[in-house]
Amino acid sequence: MMSNVRRMVSLFKGVCRTRTCPVHTWTSGAGLVLQSRSTDVFQNLALEDWIEANVDLRQRGVLLLWRNRPAVVIGRHQNPWTECDLQAATKAGIHVARRRSGGGTVFHDLGNLNLTFFTSKKNYDRRRNLKMITDALRRVRPELDVQATDRLDIVLNGHLKISGTASRLRRDSSYHHCTLLHSADRSALSAVLRPSTSGIHSNATPSVPSPVANLVDHAPTLQWEELLEALVDQYNEEFGCTSALTSIDPSDEASFPGIGLFVSELSSWEWTFGKTPKFSVRTVLDLSEHRSAQLHLEVKNGLVASCQVLVPPDWIPQSLADQLSQVLVGERFCRHGAAAAAVSTLLRLDGTGGRLEELSKAVLRAMG
Amino acid sequence: SVSGECTSGVHSSPFFCFSCRCEFPSAANIFHIRYFKTSAVHRDEVVTVKTPAFAESVSEGDVRWEKAVGDSVTEDEVVCEIETDKTSVQVPAPAAGVIEELLVPDGGKVEGGTPLFKLRKGAGAAKAAPSPAVEAPAAAPPSPPPPPPPPTPTPAAMPPVPPQAPKAQPVSAVKPTHAAPGPSAAGSRGESRVKMNRMRLRIAQRLKEAQNTCAMLTTFNEVDMSNIQEMRKFHKDAFLKKHNIKLGFMSAFVKAAAHALTDQPAVNAVIDDTTKEIIYRDYVDISVAVATPKGLVVPVIRNVETMNFTDIEKAINALGEKARKNELAVEDMDGGTFTISNGGVFGSLFGTPIINPPQSAILGMHGIFDRPMAINGKVEIRPMMYVALTYDHRLVDGREAVTFLRKIKSVVEDPRVLMLDL
Numbered sequence: 001m002m003s004n005v006r007r008m009v010s011l012f013k014g015v016c017r018t019r020t021c022p023v024h025t026w027t028s029g030a031g032l033v034l035q036s037r038s039t040d041v042f043q044n045l046a047l048e049d050w051i052e053a054n055v056d057l058r059q060r061g062v063l064l065l066w067r068n069r070p071a072v073v074i075g076r077h078q079n080p081w082t083e084c085d086l087q088a089a090t091k092a093g094i095h096v097a098r099r100r101s102g103g104g105t106v107f108h109d110l111g112n113l114n115l116t117f118f119t120s121k122k123n124y125d126r127r128r129n130l131k132m133i134t135d136a137l138r139r140v141r142p143e144l145d146v147q148a149t150d151r152l153d154i155v156l157n158g159h160l161k162i163s164g165t166a167s168r169l170r171r172d173s174s175y176h177h178c179t180l181l182h183s184a185d186r187s188a189l190s191a192v193l194r195p196s197t198s199g200i201h202s203n204a205t206p207s208v209p210s211p212v213a214n215l216v217d218h219a220p221t222l223q224w225e226e227l228l229e230a231l232v233d234q235y236n237e238e239f240g241c242t243s244a245l246t247s248i249d250p251s252d253e254a255s256f257p258g259i260g261l262f263v264s265e266l267s268s269w270e271w272t273f274g275k276t277p278k279f280s281v282r283t284v285l286d287l288s289e290h291r292s293a294q295l296h297l298e299v300k301n302g303l304v305a306s307c308q309v310l311v312p313p314d315w316i317p318q319s320l321a322d323q324l325s326q327v328l329v330g331e332r333f334c335r336h337g338a339a340a341a342a343v344s345t346l347l348r349l350d351g352t353g354g355r356l357e358e359l360s361k362a363v364l365r366a367m368g
Numbered sequence: 369s370v371s372g373e374c375t376s377g378v379h380s381s382p383f384f385c386f387s388c389r390c391e392f393p394s395a396a397n398i399f400h401i402r403y404f405k406t407s408a409v410h411r412d413e414v415v416t417v418k419t420p421a422f423a424e425s426v427s428e429g430d431v432r433w434e435k436a437v438g439d440s441v442t443e444d445e446v447v448c449e450i451e452t453d454k455t456s457v458q459v460p461a462p463a464a465g466v467i468e469e470l471l472v473p474d475g476g477k478v479e480g481g482t483p484l485f486k487l488r489k490g491a492g493a494a495k496a497a498p499s500p501a502v503e504a505p506a507a508a509p510p511s512p513p514p515p516p517p518p519p520t521p522t523p524a525a526m527p528p529v530p531p532q533a534p535k536a537q538p539v540s541a542v543k544p545t546h547a548a549p550g551p552s553a554a555g556s557r558g559e560s561r562v563k564m565n566r567m568r569l570r571i572a573q574r575l576k577e578a579q580n581t582c583a584m585l586t587t588f589n590e591v592d593m594s595n596i597q598e599m600r601k602f603h604k605d606a607f608l609k610k611h612n613i614k615l616g617f618m619s620a621f622v623k624a625a626a627h628a629l630t631d632q633p634a635v636n637a638v639i640d641d642t643t644k645e646i647i648y649r650d651y652v653d654i655s656v657a658v659a660t661p662k663g664l665v666v667p668v669i670r671n672v673e674t675m676n677f678t679d680i681e682k683a684i685n686a687l688g689e690k691a692r693k694n695e696l697a698v699e700d701m702d703g704g705t706f707t708i709s710n711g712g713v714f715g716s717l718f719g720t721p722i723i724n725p726p727q728s729a730i731l732g733m734h735g736i737f738d739r740p741m742a743i744n745g746k747v748e749i750r751p752m753m754y755v756a757l758t759y760d761h762r763l764v765d766g767r768e769a770v771t772f773l774r775k776i777k778s779v780v781e782d783p784r785v786l787m788l789d790l
Contacts, residue, residue: 075451100456102449102452102453102454102456104454165454166454166456167456169455169456171458269694336690337695338694344665347698347702348574360698364698
């Protein structure tokens with residue numbers, strides 16, 4: 001155990017193993033290239049936090065390469081209910097995670113490579129990072145027409161997006177991460193990247209959809225390992241050092257002390273859903289016999305802050321509908337769990353099988 | 369233009385440093401927060417923090433507040449984040465203090481230099497952020513209230529559906545701190561009045577209605593748990609290995625109840641007061657009371673009459689998992705023809721459960737305690753559980769109720785009874 005820690009510490013103290021790096025290409029010191037062995041989105045996001053918190057980036061930068069089992073990753077200030085169909089995701093075993101950096105929603109899977117460039121604030125240069133990537137691609141497949149755009153995407157043949165970027169700036173450090181579509185499963189995308197429920201009015205950061213493509217569609221012989229190697233070589237060349245690709249295991253608490261806390265935070269409901277900017281839901285609920293009710297919910301911090309259900313006066317008494325509204329206030333905006341339990345208690349009290357039950361279930365269905 | 373490092377460290381412009389005349393290439397971004405004392409009245413106390421300059425010719429960003437007015441912050445604590453062009457930039461507090469005013473609404477657009485918020489400096493002046501105010505039932509706190517202790521109104525009563533819903537209500541009535549205010553000063557004799565919330569009132573009303581309509585009676589018996597415990601001890605490893613879940617003893621009681629309910633259909637039936645009919649059901653749906661961090665929920669196992677011990681154990685396990693992960697759907701908690709409630713988890717010895725309307729009976733399980741028993745003329749120590757059956761006497765007569773409970777006892781004490789259909 002201790003030897004692990006010492007090894008990690010020495011890695012990050014960054015003894016540049018081979019040659020001294022010329023000062024003008026980097027402020028000083030070496031770059032370090034790491035590859036995560038984990039495919040768990042929360043562990044990898046936690047690893048980013050850990051590196052940012054524990055590694056002195058003033059002397060050297062770090063490049064982290066990682067990929068995840070299928071997951072939907074939303075930006076820091078986005079609304080998971082508008083970006084993703086949460087029921088479909090849960091059913092498919094797809095995790096939903098909120099990252100720390102801004103930007104839009106991405107679908108991760110094992111065919112989608114993530115690169116994170118950790119640097120000091122001074123050396124933060126996203127265009128340079130993207131140039132490194134396009135240079136690497138051109139080197140390994142010269143026939144590929146890849147370009148970085150003004151919006152910091154990388155496009156193939158002028159219009160097909162193969163990479164999107166996001167970043168995070170703190171007081172002393174920064175990171176820029178981006179995706180690179182090698183061989184992602186795009187069919188799984190469409191089933192999940194759509195709103196959970198209709199009628200959401202939100203000022204959260206929206207996602208900008210674009211046509212995407214996989215590298216293998218245009219360079220079928222490009223293997224994953226070949227791509228990684230090309231990127232590592234180009235990184236070393238661009239930033240002036242020789243760093244071998246070091247494989248790390250973010251689940252090893254001994255090598256990454258404190259990473260468990262980052263993982264718990266990132267996988268918590270409070271972070272993923274509770275951090276959603278305030279939004280409202282206004283929708284019409286279809287009831288039997290061609291009747292309908294109006295639902296208006298305000299959601300703050302992922303919890304129902306206020307709820308109003310307006311029913312036709314001859315259908316059930318408005319007071320009964322108000323009881324339903326009351327029961328939902330303070331609960332998570334989610335059709336399962338505490339809201340369902342509260343509704344079920346109400347139904348047990350006031351009779352099941354009736355219109356109140358129908359209304360309650362319609363309201364719950366409208367909740368994420 | 370001169371590239372390279374500037375050592376002065378402080379720049380009034382993002383692109384040009386006056387002290388060393390170095391110009392920053394647009395590729396290097398440096399963020400600065402300028403502090404201005406703007407208030408004439410509190411000249412040295414309130415500072416206005418402005419939006420840091422954006423880099424790479426980005427003109428505007430959206431503000432997302434992390435803190436609210438009145439929150440106290442420490443130096444460098446993040447007050448808000450600004451999202452520009454896929455970048456999330458943190459804006460920390462320049463000093464410890466209290467947030468006095470937010471100058472931009474959440475989601476509002478800002479440019480470099482736009483005033484963001486006012487901070488009243490001074491750690492001493494900081495007052496703790498107001499905890500979710502205990503207000504009228506209509507108010508909703510931003511976070512759910514803490515779960516109250518397991519509700520046991522009196523030691524004898526064991527409500528099958530304890531008011532867990534009040535936890536959904538942001539009303540102080542539910543918070544332990546208000547239900548039983550600790551004495552602030554030794555011997556103080558104050559009082560605090562807390563309004564009952566609607567849900568609690570409704571539950572209270574419904575319970576009284578049930579008591580008034582049903583003729584509720586409770587019959588007791590005791591169960592010798594030795595055989596079941598031995599069966600578990602003997603088979604638990606193989607069970608875990610094959611089925612991947614632990615073998616509990618709830619499944620024995622659920623199976624026993626299902627067997628007894630098919631045998632005595634009246635206990636599985638219910639009176640419809642509006643039409644004065646008895647509704648007999650040929651399916652057995654057992655509601656199992658499950659304790660969760662947020663209170664008691666009552667998910668239903670459907671068609672138990674078709675299940676064996678293992679099926680039941682799996683169903684209980686699955687529902688328990690769902691309950692724990694807050695994934696129980698409202699459909700999971702619909703209906704039920706009979707309820708089983710286990711007060712034993714809280715250490716209850718003996719008690720009268722209350723029927724969970726609209727059902728006709730409820731089985732209350734209690735704690736397992738070693739007791740001396742007379743076995744074949746000798747005294748032996750056996751692990752014993754008292755069981756209670758509260759039933760609606762309008763529908764179920766005494767003989768049926770006692771027979772029903774004895775049947776449960778015989779199945780749990782000797783599961784071979786099921787094999788032989790006795």
